[in-house]
Amino acid sequence: SSGINAEYGGEREGIKDRCQAVFDLCLGESFESVYLYNNHGAGSDVSKLAQDFDDSAEIEDYFFLNLTSFQVLTAVFLKSFPDTPHTCVNISSLCGIKEFPSMSLYCTGKAARLMLYKCLAAENSEVRVLNYSPGPMLTAMTETFHTETMKVESTREKFKQFRENCNWVDVDESAKKMLNIVMDNKFTSGEQIDFYDC
Numbered sequence: 001s002s003g004i005n006a007e008y009g010g011e012r013e014g015i016k017d018r019c020q021a022v023f024d025l026c027l028g029e030s031f032e033s034v035y036l037y038n039n040h041g042a043g044s045d046v047s048k049l050a051q052d053f054d055d056s057a058e059i060e061d062y063f064f065l066n067l068t069s070f071q072v073l074t075a076v077f078l079k080s081f082p083d084t085p086h087t088c089v090n091i092s093s094l095c096g097i098k099e100f101p102s103m104s105l106y107c108t109g110k111a112a113r114l115m116l117y118k119c120l121a122a123e124n125s126e127v128r129v130l131n132y133s134p135g136p137m138l139t140a141m142t143e144t145f146h147t148e149t150m151k152v153e154s155t156r157e158k159f160k161q162f163r164e165n166c167n168w169v170d171v172d173e174s175a176k177k178m179l180n181i182v183m184d185n186k187f188t189s190g191e192q193i194d195f196y197d198c
Helices: 015-024 056-080 104-123 140-147 153-164 171-184
Strands: 034-038 086-091 127-133 192-194
Touching: 015 056, 034 056, 056 086, 056 104, 086 104, 086 171, 104 127, 127 171
Parallel strands: 034 086, 086 127, 127 192
Antiparallel strands: none
8 A cells, every 4th residue: 555645835826736746646556445534724713703704815715725625635536546446534523513612713614624525425425435533632733722812711721621631632543543444444424433432
């Protein structure tokens, strides 16, 4: 098996070509199956409430990175390997199904990605689709959730408690659990499975 690790910085120009260039690295190779683990994106400005986001350019930039490019990457992936079984995995979040004050754009983006992959599963039974929520992890992004000026104290305190109580999920443990779910291939296509569900 082989894999490609690609990073994307949010540039709008030529996004489709940029995505295609990644998968063109596999030209001439044959695969029994192909997998897309889609985890790209960024956290939102947690110093603002939903009512504070009135700059359309800021909102458009956020959703271009976190939703538009996510969709383009998925579409290009599916078209790049014809006649090969596909599995698409969206790294989801509890934030996609539950509101967290101070995280409105982030929650909205996660909810949109979740529904996008649910629709993909409903539209194409030949594509295996998983929304995997890896659990709360101590990452560069979650560090900002309690070190930045998070507008709503209750949300900020929740992340602080996670850190102080060492309730973070181990990254490697969660990744192994996700891979086991994918390889067992017993999940219902399109569903969201949380780290704590299995």
